[in-house]
Amino acid sequence: MINMQTIDIKVYSIQELGLIYFPENTPESASAHLRRWINQPQLYEKLTATGYRRGQKILTPKQVRIIVDHVQGV
Secondary structure, three states: OOOHHHOOOOOEEHHHHHHHHOOOOOHHHHHHHHHHHHOOHHHHHHHHOOOOOOOOOEEOHHHHHHHHHHHHOO
């Protein structure tokens, strides 16, 4: 698993962040995997509280932090 220390908290596209977590995948596959994570009810609820909407292509630093924390089990 990726260490949270190695991920800069900044603006990412879904594809960019997906490729960080799934570097061996194609960009399309990495994006799909990340979207499956995002669509998990607990994570999706946290993200929608920040203004996230389905189909969004760009993640804010706050949304990236929520995803990273969720994946790391924080």
